[in-house]
Amino acid sequence: MAIPRAAKxxxxxxxxxxxxxxxxxAALDVFSxxxxxxSTIDQIAxxxxxxxxxxxYYxxxxxxxxRALIDRVLFTWLEPLRAFNAQGNPESEIRGYIRRKLEMARDFPRESRLFANEVLQGAPHIEDELKGPLKELVDEKAAVIRSWAKxxxxxxxxxxxxxFSIWSTTQHYADFDVQVRAVLGQGQSGEGRFEDAARFLEQLFVDGLSVRTNQPAS
Amino acid sequence: MAIPRAAKxxxxxxxxxxxxxxxxxAALDVFSxxxxxxSTIDQIAxxxxxxxxxxxYYxxxxxxxxRALIDRVLFTWLEPLRAFNAQGNPESEIRGYIRRKLEMARDFPRESRLFANEVLQGAPHIEDELKGPLKELVDEKAAVIRSWAKxxxxxxxxxxxxxFSIWSTTQHYADFDVQVRAVLGQGQSGEGRFEDAARFLEQLFVDGLSVRTNQPAS
DNA sequence: TGTAATGTTTACCAGTCGGTCAAATTATCC
DNA sequence: GGATAATTTGACCGACTGGTAAACATTACA
Known part of the structure; x- marks a missing residue:
């Protein structure tokens, strides 16, 4: 007599x-x-x-x-934000965070789309994760940023x-990949596109956030 | 004998x-x-x-x-970008574009999510629109921005x-609304949140794009 | 007001959906 | 190698899917 389920x-x-x-x-392929x-079980099968x-059976x-998919992916997905270091130099921390998020969008687009799909449709399966672990992590890092500003x-x-703006700009390249490709045309895809995006975003955020020397903060 | 379909x-x-x-x-409600x-026809019905x-019957x-929904919504959706004016002042044009896009995210979140869902899933129904009208419009406005930079x-x-970065940051507030709300908590929703986002984004893009006085462009 | 065109509904269809069951097959371990 | 547990499969189920047929109801208009 077989044990009912592998999980047991x-x-x-x-x-x-x-x-x-x-x-x-396979589930990641389909759900994302x-x-x-x-998505249907038949597709995944x-x-x-x-x-x-x-x-x-599994x-x-x-x-x-x-759920198993979400749980497995969520931890990895928050890694870049967790790596955000309060002791570090603000400019290089932000620059590094953007680059890591952009790398994830490039290397794990399915994971990004999995979450995007879920959140877009009202996050019926991950509401707890958003209001719990995610919010706590963001609160913590927001405090760091605020202290830098102070x-x-x-x-x-x-x-x-x-x-939010770093999330949206970086994940855009995974979630809206079709649109990005349609607008940019066939010309440059892959690594070239990635470098252009990285250069632009680092410029935008670093210049947009640095204290202007002709308007001193103090 | 009834005419087969209203469309005739x-x-x-x-x-x-x-x-x-x-x-x-109703279709906008459900598809978005x-x-x-x-989505199912029964839901929409x-x-x-x-x-x-x-x-x-209709x-x-x-x-x-x-398709009817996409066609109806697409034109309106591109209105803010179309309003982008080559003759205007760069700073106020960009500022105005951000604000208009943000207003649309606030006032027409369903439309935003309709497109987000569609693009996210590979844009199987709007590929032509992306590669055609959208690309042309973006090419045109990109040329304007490039001339400003020159x-x-x-x-x-x-x-x-x-x-892309203006699209993603503004539409984020419609598409990822659940996440934004989960992270920000119940505290401030609606108008307060909108004004905070607008202030932040205008600051980011205006400061991030203006020519720095201590590093003259020429 | 009559009648033809338009609009609405009930009943239905074949295909797909998530999921079950029991039988058949394979791996494990003594 | 044989017993036992783990794995795999084909056949099947009721609910739901997109869509149809035809009878019925309403409207517009001469």
């Missing part, structure tokens, strides 16, 4: 590790394009190269798959909207 | 005008939240307060509804990425 076993077998990996990889409602009941429901190291500005 | 008639009746309006309004694949076959297919009126920067 104490130790995960090699096969379980492999298949769950395989499934989540079509969102939760727009086909991408994963296994039958639907087999897939449902994840009981579509929701369970989606100390005259950067111009006075709303730290929350600063963070 | 030469003159639109009063009822047609009203019902089509009613349907597109769930995207094309994730319920929101519109009419039976599914009645709805299908729009033959789900696709037709979606004339030393603003700092030298990539005009395309400038436009």
């Amino acid at each position: 076993t104490q130790r995960r077998t090699r096969i379980q590790e492999e298949k769950e990996e395989q499934i989540l990889e 394009v079509s969102g939760f409602r727009g 086909e991408v994963a190269g296994m039958s639907k009941p087999n897939l449902l 994840f009981r429901t579509k929701e369970a798959m989606h 100390a005259g190291k950067i111009v006075k500005c709303d730290p929350y909207h600063l963070i | 008639t030469q003159r639109r009746t009063r009822i047609q005008e009203e019902k089509e309006e009613q349907i597109l309004e 939240v769930s995207g094309f694949r994730g 319920e929101v519109a307060g009419m039976s599914k076959p009645n709805l299908l 729009f033959r297919t789900k696709e037709a509804m979606h 004339a030393g009126k603003i700092v030298k920067c990539d005009p395309y990425h400038l436009i």
